[in-house]
Amino acid sequence: MPAVVFENPRKTLNVLPGTNLRKAALKSGVALYKPFFRVFHLNLDIGPIQFPCGCDIVEIEGKGTNARSEEEEKIVSGRFFTKRKVAPNLRLACQVNVTGDITVRTHPKLEVDAVETKRQRGFLAVVFIFLLLMALIVAVIGLDLVQKI
Ligand code: FES
Structure with missing residues (x-):
């Protein structure tokens, strides 16, 4: 079973291959969202309407994940007023399926472009x-x- 190591707070989970990172983190008590977004985050996925909020950005080390899509990259780079530089290991936790061992840093420092x-x-x-x-x-x-x- 793949191991997911969260750095802050330090916690290790063993998950089934294909497990969604967001669900695994929330189930184990890892805070993915900052306080404001904990209450107001919105992740619409209703058939043709998909509107991920972009609030659960994490930094991942290790190759045990699915590939990042173009849409995810756009959301990570910021949609409206502020654009960010997007490192290849920045992901939305809700879009990550774990396939191998990874290390996850929540609330990474994001650089503005x-x-x-x-x-x-x-x-x-x-x-x-x-x-x-x-x-x-x-x-x-x-x-x-x-x-x-
Ligand atoms: S839960 Fe909002 S982008 Fe992942």
Whole structure:
């Protein structure tokens, strides 16, 4: 049976091959989430709708896991306001199936990618301004129509 060693808190689990890392961690009392996300994390997986929250990022040493998907990599790199540098061993615990011995570090230090973050925020600012202008135009047209009635 594969061994999963958690570094913080130090704990070793022997799991069946194919076991989901998140489920194994939560079952054994390892805190994957920071306090805020412990309450508000959202991991939707309803048929075609999949929206992992990105709150259970862990650092894994060892080759005993399934491969990281592109979607998982995008989520680890940050979706909205902040982009992070993604080391190859950063994973979402809920997406990891254990196939061999691994060492897991919860709450790893994540490095912000300043260039990508700036580009992302610039894009979001343009989208926000565009939507604001559209709302203003609709409001002006609406007010004009109300005056004519
Ligand atoms: S539980 Fe939210 S991303 Fe894994």
